[in-house]
Amino acid sequence: MELFGSYTSPFVRHCRIALLETKTKFSFTETDFETSAKLSPAKKVPFLHHNDLRLHDSTSILKYVRDKADERFFADVKDFDQYCLVNTAMDSAINVFLLEREGVTADSVKYVKRQQQRINDILQLMEDKEHAVAYEGPHPFSDGELRLGCFLSWGLFRERFNLDKYPRLQAFVDKLNDYPYFADTDPNRS
Numbered sequence: 001m002e003l004f005g006s007y008t009s010p011f012v013r014h015c016r017i018a019l020l021e022t023k024t025k026f027s028f029t030e031t032d033f034e035t036s037a038k039l040s041p042a043k044k045v046p047f048l049h050h051n052d053l054r055l056h057d058s059t060s061i062l063k064y065v066r067d068k069a070d071e072r073f074f075a076d077v078k079d080f081d082q083y084c085l086v087n088t089a090m091d092s093a094i095n096v097f098l099l100e101r102e103g104v105t106a107d108s109v110k111y112v113k114r115q116q117q118r119i120n121d122i123l124q125l126m127e128d129k130e131h132a133v134a135y136e137g138p139h140p141f142s143d144g145e146l147r148l149g150c151f152l153s154w155g156l157f158r159e160r161f162n163l164d165k166y167p168r169l170q171a172f173v174d175k176l177n178d179y180p181y182f183a184d185t186d187p188n189r190s
């Protein structure tokens with residue numbers, strides 16, 4: 001199994017954590033913008049090759065990895081909804097980040113402002129929820145929680161936001177940082 005990606009991508013990180021948790025044998029190929037544009041129609045990382053199988057999105061990769069290990073991908077619909085919401089925020093945050101690099105900002109384009117509002121509102125909603133409460137699964141954190149952790153950690157790493165106004169989210173990240181598979185895949189270690 002060959003996973004293609006970067007050490008800084010939060011989407012790739014979630015896949016790496018699932019592969020480590022399930023003790024799946026895999027190799028990791030560092031992939032830059034040019035290579036992902038050539039090797040995947042989505043032009044994004046991660047993507048995965050396994051024999052003849054080609055997967056082009058972190059969600060299908062996670063489903064594949066969890067299924068192969070006989071683990072449920074989502075224990076309940078609320079966790080799945082959290083995963084989807086955080087994914088939306090993460091897509092927006094990456095787009096805003098990449099657009100800013102090309103000089104497009106929330107001040108100049110209304111749709112970029114909407115992306116920023118989406119990120120802020122989702123962060124606030126996550127702050128208002130309880131996290132890292134007892135979860136009955138084979139690992140300490142569910143996929144909805146891991147998604148949130150990967151997003152928050154990436155935002156801090158890229159200085160897209162800080163958690164001063166979000167004490168519960170800060171406490172949640174601190175707790176996740178004590179989880180070895182999370183700590184081992186920290187973008188600061190790349």
Ligand SMILES: N[C@@H](CCC(=O)N[C@@H](CS)C(=O)NCC(=O)O)C(=O)O
Pocket residue numbers: 008009010011036043044045046056057058059091094098
């Ligand atoms: N829906 C995709 C999103 C992946 C994604 O946005 N990856 C970023 C890196 S963090 C990327 O490759 N972006 C390149 C681009 O937008 O062209 C997934 O879940 O795998």
